[in-house]
Amino acid sequence: MLQLATAIKKSEIADNIFELVLKTELHKYTLRPGQFVHVRVSKSTEHVLRRPISISNIDYDNNEITIVFRAEGAGTRKLAEINEGETLDFLMPLGNGYDITAAAGGSHVLIVGGGIGVPPLYELSKQLKERGVKTTHVLGFNSKKDVFYEAEFKNLGETYIATADGTYGSAGFVTDVIQKLGTDFNQFYACGPKVMLKVLDETMPMDGFISLEERMGCGFGVCYACVCETKAGGHLKICTDGPVFEKGAVVL
Numbered sequence: 660m661l662q663l664a665t666a667i668k669k670s671e672i673a674d675n676i677f678e679l680v681l682k683t684e685l686h687k688y689t690l691r692p693g694q695f696v697h698v699r700v701s702k703s704t705e706h707v708l709r710r711p712i713s714i715s716n717i718d719y720d721n722n723e724i725t726i727v728f729r730a731e732g733a734g735t736r737k738l739a740e741i742n743e744g745e746t747l748d749f750l751m752p753l754g755n756g757y758d759i760t761a762a763a764g765g766s767h768v769l770i771v772g773g774g775i776g777v778p779p780l781y782e783l784s785k786q787l788k789e790r791g792v793k794t795t796h797v798l799g800f801n802s803k804k805d806v807f808y809e810a811e812f813k814n815l816g817e818t819y820i821a822t823a824d825g826t827y828g829s830a831g832f833v834t835d836v837i838q839k840l841g842t843d844f845n846q847f848y849a850c851g852p853k854v855m856l857k858v859l860d861e862t863m864p865m866d867g868f869i870s871l872e873e874r875m876g877c878g879f880g881v882c883y884a885c886v887c888e889t890k891a892g893g894h895l896k897i898c899t900d901g902p903v904f905e906k907g908a909v910v911l
């Protein structure tokens with residue numbers, strides 16, 4: 660559904676990573692963590708394609724959602740120029756989102772995020788905690804300047820940071836941290852670069868869910884720009900069948 664929102668707070672929370680708090684008619688929706696919005700980045704005709712952006716925080720009490728994006732291309736750089744008080748439009752809610760009911764109260768889950776895949780895991784972890792699920796977070800970034808949401812995740816549970824260049828937290832990748840932690844978890848939930856998801860998908864012994872990040876066209880299932888292959892030999896659309904898939908479901 661097309662929705663208007665007003666930007667009420669913009670912050671650069673890490674190098675070129677922007678957090679935008681949006682006031683919108685959230686009471687009209689029931690959102691799942693891992694769903695996304697498809698944002699029109701500019702009112703001009705210059706950037707007509709929308710950009711899929713994850714929701715990192717859902718605040719029904721205040722009718723606010725928070726989105727986080729990296730300003731890396733012309734479209735998202737334009738979006739980063741938005742001023743507080745300005746409006747934008749987006750489609751929401753899109754995608755299937757994570758199934759939080761798969762984790763029983765009292766269970767212990769591993770949440771693994773990489774780079775710009777980290778934001779949707781924050782709302783996920785919040786909702787799991789509300790269900791009485793214990794969460795351990797392992798978050799990977801390239802470098803210290805890229806790290807964000809460490810304190811937020813620490814408020815929800817045990818949190819480990821890894822940086823590829825070793826400038827913060829443990830040196831190396833999320834998989835190096837997991838190797839030390841062990842895999843005694845009931846489930847895992849992950850979002851991040853495909854290479855990270857592939858390793859987790861192939862090596863995690865427990866059930867889990869992965870969320871794919873993909874460039875999209877329409878965002879609602881009609882253009883086929885986001886198709887991925889299933890291991891069973893079929894095809895699925897990331898925008899409507901995903902972005903969250905069960906471990907082992909899709910070819911990475």
Ligand code: FES
Pocket residue numbers: 875876877878879880881882883884885886896897898899
């Ligand atoms: Fe158009 Fe998925 S983005 S079908």
